[in-house]
Amino acid sequence: MTELITISAETPWYDLFSRGSRDWLRHNQKVRDAVQNNLPDLVAGPDVITGSQERTVQVPVRLLEHARFRLSDASTQTSAGQGRGKPGDVLRQAQPDMGGDEGEGGNNEGEVKLLLEFKIDDIIDWLWEELQLPDLQPKRNTSVEDDEYVREGWDRHGARARLDRRRTVKEAVKRRATQERIQENPVPFTNEDLRFKQLVQRRKPATNAVVIFALDVSASMTDAERRLAKSFFFFVLQGIRRRYAKVETRFIAHTTQAWEFSESEFFNVSGSGGTGASTAFKMAVEMVESEYDPSQYNGYLFYASDGENFTEDRGAATEYLGRLGRLLNYIGYVETVPGSPRTSETEMKMLCTELERTGAPIGSSVLTRHEDVWKAIRKFFVAQQTE
């Protein structure tokens, strides 16, 4: 009988290449692309602004489904099973709906989720690339300067900590090369070989920055409006951080009064009653004057509100904003109007436009949707570049 079967066990390349992994990576790439298009929604945690820069955002994502035609789910599914039982036997009781999470957990049983990790820095780099944003210019005011030490030259004497090993070895090699003829066993290093880095004092432009965020928390500010403001604050701060070595952040919320908050509280504060923006501006002025000397700090103020402000407050608000304009690099005002943009000019907008006309470094934008956040950020950074 001739045999019809063969058995072989050579597997030359199977271990080297996994098509499954290749297609899995492609899937992940597609997920990443999809997520990047929804970035503003991702940064929603309570501490996104002050949290560490090394941090990552973890985004649970469902696996992509390659859609096929399927029948809609019937309310009753019929299938075949096997085991002891007769018609009418209940194999599982209907679960009373617990509502909320528990029900959902049950429905999605066994679902595989992907946890994507994005470095905040990567997100921001990507954004800057995508929006083609220029880097910020520190204040052109030359009086804003710091001292710094920079390396310059070498010497044979110096502190141990600044020993330049590379150069020292070079010196030793040179010496030994010339000495060899004279000496049988050259010592590896002598005191003459040592080289130390030298430092000199230089002046440099200040790279400290303070960013003050002010938010109108009066009753008219809804959750949607706060989220818009928060997205804007977050990204604008990231942009400033790219430029400055040290950035301090302060948070002021106001109704007819102003308070300072920590970040985590800041976005959760809600007040009641009317709106007097001047209180926040006054607080900012005091803050800058007492703690952030404009000759040492690059100052920024970002203010978000729905645009309402008491008309009686106009004078005071104009005055303090004007003073801030002289103290700070830039003032950004964003008006959060979820839904459709308003046609008439609001009190705050008018006030800002007025100041802008007098030459104060102030700009305003309207945020109605998340996409507007990018526009506003772009406007702000481009304005900074042209100055």
Add this chain to the structure above:
Amino acid sequence: MCTTSSAESIENLKQYSTRIEHLARELGLDYYPVDFELVPNNFMMEIAVYGLPVRMPHWSFGVRYIHQLIRQGMGNSRIFEVMFPGDPCRAYLVNGNTLPENTLVTAHVLGHADFAKNNHLFEHFMEMAGGHILEQAAARAHRIDEAIREHGQEQVEAVLDAALALEPHIDINRELHRSLYPVEEKHEPEPQGDVFQQRYRQLPGEKPHAEPHVGVRRSPIPPQPEYDLLWFIAHYGPELEDWERDIFLAVREESYYFYPVFACQIINEGWASYWHARLLREADFLPQDLYLSAIKAHSDVVRPYAAERQLALAVNPYHLGFSMWEDIVEKHGLEAARRIVKEEDDFGFIRNYLTPELAEKLELFVYEARDDGDIRIAANDIHAVHEAILAPKFNYGAPRIAANHLHVDGSLQLLHDHQSDGRGLDLSRAERVLEYVSRVWRRPVTLHTVGDRGEARVVTSKR
């Protein structure tokens, strides 16, 4: 137990399988040559995920791959063998499985090989496509790699998104190689008129009747609802480029190849299980401990439900097929069984040979699961059981959707045969499939189906 990767165990496997083959041939098994290959587990997993040893790349395989990886990681899924019918057949064994397991699997594969050579559905496919589908699939995968280099990943992926989404939408009642629709409808000869009219025409001075109007009318495309969507789009897609058509036809040919395996799962797995059990039982040359381990593996494969359970909400096709073949051979003899192998697929096999007595003995039932979580046994009469087992197998397991009209502007209209399917389509998925399709069709694509309450619904691609 150790794996089958050492030279010694491979040598043993070769010896045992050679003797098992002799036994099989003596018992009348008849098959094309089978090339076995022992491969690492990760490669085996990929074969199972892709359905072919070398196949086109697509991200959806990556998703299946990760699911399989997780199932294996949790110990819920083990792959013993994958067999590709053809001439020769190719079978893959896992070198991480034990020698007794692989001995059993060799016998099992011989059962599959016999089935594939003798069953009419498999035979029909092989007539249409030849016996070298794996090589062809590998060559096509290579061509697609080249297309990716030439046209870029996004472009090729868009075509694969559409083609693979329509994978089961072929017409299995028609040929793999089809010619295009006739361009002209046969014109009907103009009615000759009655006798009076004929004589009237012949009167002198009467103008010759205008040339009989030749009824050349462009036939509508498609002339009748076309269920082979892959074929239809490949050949009638406006502006479809050659390499795109290639991809559609590649997916279509593979889909034809998979169909016999899909439609004969119970009968085929049952046949192979029947033979591995019988061959092992009669292989008196196997060492006793190897035989025992192999039989243990056998009973794990054909058990109806997990060991600690008394009931399963699914029917194990190995168990059902195996029990049915034992029953058939016992009652009607091997000759009759071989005739059944030749003629039937799962539909005929279940309806004709799953008898009420056997169904009762196997304690098969039909259950209903309501969406509030309530599950109860609905019936155990034999017709209900037959239909419940077969329900997922109709129309390649996919809704019946036909291309039924090509508008003058080139837009395509699809029609869902909701009456046969009993209900409408999942609309959000349907919409996404139309998105895939319209990218390739390059014109709007609409789909007519019904909603939850039977009301007409039209889904339209967004572009």
